[in-house]
Amino acid sequence: MMLKREKKLERKVANERIRILIEKAEKMKFEDYELAKRYIKLAKKISMKYRVRIPKELKIKFCKKCLYPYKLDKFRVRVRKSRVIITCLNCGFERRIPIRPKRQ
């Protein structure tokens, strides 16, 4: 009989690895910017292969398009028209995060 894959365990390990990699990239970005990008690339590959979401608080730490982590002097934050706009100064990609007013 063929052995079955342990998908639940795979996803659990994948989640832990993504967290480790992005936290490593956060520390590494001041020393070696290219290596920090490599860590995020690995994290993204793992998340796509095992279909695990990257948590929201980690997602906003790097550019969605060029995968460089946001670093001082390499990104800009503006609030305009009820949304936060984060611009990556490496590639120019704009990420817009809407802010919804609380309903009463």
Added chain:
Amino acid sequence: MSNPALVLAHEWIGLDVEVIESPNECEVGIKGQIIDETMKTLKIKTDKGVKTIAKKHRMFKIKFCNRVLKVKGDLIAYRPEDRIKKGIMMIKRAKGKVWI
């Protein structure tokens, strides 16, 4: 992280490693932190700079979840993202059971 056998599936970047067996004698005793991993090599940051070491035919001593483990390099000679699937299957084949 609870099961030490999961070292085959888990992240190696950032762990402390030492090469204890190798066909190349100069590589024996290299010690340091892993900074990158590819399909066939590990990059280790030592006092004398970054060293690139092949995985196959080597034996590594690694610190993982408060234990020191000996790992055969042939078992981890896959792409880093493939290792989750293949590592877990390897544990399952050896013991027939996986603890979570």
